[in-house]
Amino acid sequence: MPRIEAAVRTHRGKVREHNEDNYYLNGIFAQIEQNNEGGLFKSESSDKTQIYAVCDGMGGLSSGDMASMIAASRIGALLPAGARKLTEYLNAYIEGTSDSLMALCEGGRQAGCTLAMIYIDGSNVRVAHLGDSRVYFKRGALPLTQVTMDHSQAEWFASQGILTPEQAKTHPSRNILRRYIGAPVREGREPDVLDSMRLKRGDVFLLCSDGLSNMITSSEMENEMAQPRSCADICKALVLRALERGGDDNITAMIVRNI
Numbered sequence: 001m002p003r004i005e006a007a008v009r010t011h012r013g014k015v016r017e018h019n020e021d022n023y024y025l026n027g028i029f030a031q032i033e034q035n036n037e038g039g040l041f042k043s044e045s046s047d048k049t050q051i052y053a054v055c056d057g058m059g060g061l062s063s064g065d066m067a068s069m070i071a072a073s074r075i076g077a078l079l080p081a082g083a084r085k086l087t088e089y090l091n092a093y094i095e096g097t098s099d100s101l102m103a104l105c106e107g108g109r110q111a112g113c114t115l116a117m118i119y120i121d122g123s124n125v126r127v128a129h130l131g132d133s134r135v136y137f138k139r140g141a142l143p144l145t146q147v148t149m150d151h152s153q154a155e156w157f158a159s160q161g162i163l164t165p166e167q168a169k170t171h172p173s174r175n176i177l178r179r180y181i182g183a184p185v186r187e188g189r190e191p192d193v194l195d196s197m198r199l200k201r202g203d204v205f206l207l208c209s210d211g212l213s214n215m216i217t218s219s220e221m222e223n224e225m226a227q228p229r230s231c232a233d234i235c236k237a238l239v240l241r242a243l244e245r246g247g248d249d250n251i252t253a254m255i256v257r258n259i
Helices: 064-073 075-081 086-102 153-159 165-170 218-225 231-244
Strands: 004-011 021-025 039-045 049-056 115-121 124-130 134-138 204-208 251-258
Touching: 004 021, 004 049, 004 231, 021 039, 021 064, 021 251, 039 231, 049 064, 049 075, 049 204, 049 251, 064 075, 064 086, 075 086, 075 115, 086 124, 115 134, 115 204, 124 134, 134 218, 153 165, 204 218, 218 231, 231 251
Parallel strands: none
Antiparallel strands: 004 039, 004 251, 021 049, 049 115, 115 124, 134 204, 204 251
């Protein structure tokens, strides 16, 4: 069985009044009354099945902090799925959570959140996501790779050749999501679930909200991850970099490493 070391650092940032990010650290998530305090949390496990995730409540919608907390608190329901049935369980989880988020709607405004997740089943791992929270992967001397594609309007424009990838990074529509938990139509709640891959010793995943990925480059992420540090220290360094750039949004960074 893999032995997984993991940590997450979440911070309200310098501009927002509330922290609308949340996380699932193999059973640990933030209660609503704790989330504004942020913090650093660590985990180590050799369990056969493990889940790690980041959820970002959508600031333009209603009750983003509650939406992300509800989503994070229910991720444990995916544990019995196994890698083979993950898509089936994940669809049921998203539909049920979306129904619950409908109850948070105020004055016709929607409630929603993103999901970036890795699901470990023995030596196999699957990545799933909705929205613009991201999963990055690093193996050995290979470069850091973004393994998820943002479900944003700008990314869709880029996929259609309307924008270049560079233009999409700064286009105003990069914050408009086409898919997320709580979307009003079923097509908007459809997750991307990647094929299973075999874990190797030393493999590292970075899961983050856009409060990190919008503030620092993938090269800067890779530089921090290459340092001989604990997962907790890498998370602290990543969030500090985002804060030094202005901390315009809530920031969450999670590192998951197979040791």
